[in-house]
Amino acid sequence: MTEVEAVSEGLNSDLTVTVEAGVGRLFVKGAKLDDDLKARQLRREIVINQHVTHLSPEIRLQVEEAGWLIVGFDHVEGRRADYSPLSPDIPLVLDLLDRLSETPCPTIPLREMDLSAHARPEDAHRFGGGALAHTDLNPGNVRVAPDGRAYLLDWARYKRGAPWWDATAFAQCLMTCGHTPYDAESILAELPVWKTLGLGDLDAVAHYQSTARSKWKPRLDAWTNASVAAARRWHDHHLTQNPEPPTRTRHF
Numbered sequence: 001m002t003e004v005e006a007v008s009e010g011l012n013s014d015l016t017v018t019v020e021a022g023v024g025r026l027f028v029k030g031a032k033l034d035d036d037l038k039a040r041q042l043r044r045e046i047v048i049n050q051h052v053t054h055l056s057p058e059i060r061l062q063v064e065e066a067g068w069l070i071v072g073f074d075h076v077e078g079r080r081a082d083y084s085p086l087s088p089d090i091p092l093v094l095d096l097l098d099r100l101s102e103t104p105c106p107t108i109p110l111r112e113m114d115l116s117a118h119a120r121p122e123d124a125h126r127f128g129g130g131a132l133a134h135t136d137l138n139p140g141n142v143r144v145a146p147d148g149r150a151y152l153l154d155w156a157r158y159k160r161g162a163p164w165w166d167a168t169a170f171a172q173c174l175m176t177c178g179h180t181p182y183d184a185e186s187i188l189a190e191l192p193v194w195k196t197l198g199l200g201d202l203d204a205v206a207h208y209q210s211t212a213r214s215k216w217k218p219r220l221d222a223w224t225n226a227s228v229a230a231a232r233r234w235h236d237h238h239l240t241q242n243p244e245p246p247t248r249t250r251h252f
């Protein structure tokens with residue numbers, strides 16, 4: 001090991017550093033073993049990694065010692081993705097999502113997508129399925145390399161669910177970054193997996209995203225606030241597109 005550098009982005013891990021090692025530059029994440037949640041999330045990243053190396057940096061190092069779990073990934077040169085309108089990164093993320101949607105769901109323990117806490121009861125069944133979903137596509141988890149390829153980071157929260165889940169989650173992120181609901185949906189419509197959305201699925205997603213976020217405690221960070229407002233706009237957009245049947249006026 002020759003050089004170690006602290007990384008400022010990323011809120012969750014106990015330790016994030018880049019390291020020059022014999023196998024090349026590594027991005028190293030560490031979790032204290034007595035922090036059950038963080039250690040469990042990092043172990044989940046280890047379990048999924050071999051199934052997603054065509055999308056994500058490969059794990060080269062794994063050590064459990066002195067109360068720490070330490071994992072070294074190939075370091076991806078480049079920068080975080082930009083999801084704002086007209087960003088040249090958007091086609092790169094679409095390509096990433098396309099490759100993700102073609103990835104077979106591995107036969108490993110997977111939590112099922114269960115959104116029943118915030119979905120309308122009649123919609124809850126829509127989110128299940130047999131596809132691998134990353135579920136956290138915020139731009140901090142997508143890195144654009146100088147070769148023009150986007151890499152998916154942070155596989156801490158994957159689930160099994162509907163094949164279109166991540167595509168709709170990316171639409172939500174686009175709106176958070178300033179796209180209108182119409183534009184975000186038009187951008188995603190290019191993806192083959194978008195065409196697997198059934199009648200009413202998108203409306204159910206917009207309703208879910210808005211309801212779930214409306215329950216979040218107020219926070220001061222710009223991303224969270226923009227995300228809450230975006231979900232509300234998306235839901236309103238669907239309400240105006242698919243208005244409830246007018247209430248019948250009874251004439252006596």
Ligand SMILES: Nc1ncnc2c1ncn2[C@@H]1O[C@H](COP(=O)(O)OP(=O)(O)OP(=O)(O)O)[C@@H](O)[C@H]1O
Pocket residue numbers: 007009010011012013014016027057073074075076077080140141143153154155156
């Ligand atoms: N393989 C990598 N190569 C280069 N940079 C990386 C790599 N993996 C992660 N990063 C950088 O470190 C940041 C945090 O990584 P990651 O999201 O995996 O960690 P985290 O601690 O779980 O953070 P959070 O929960 O806040 O998303 C990323 O946003 C990215 O900037």
Ligand SMILES: [Mg+2]
Pocket residue numbers: 010140141153154
């Ligand atoms: Mg992250």
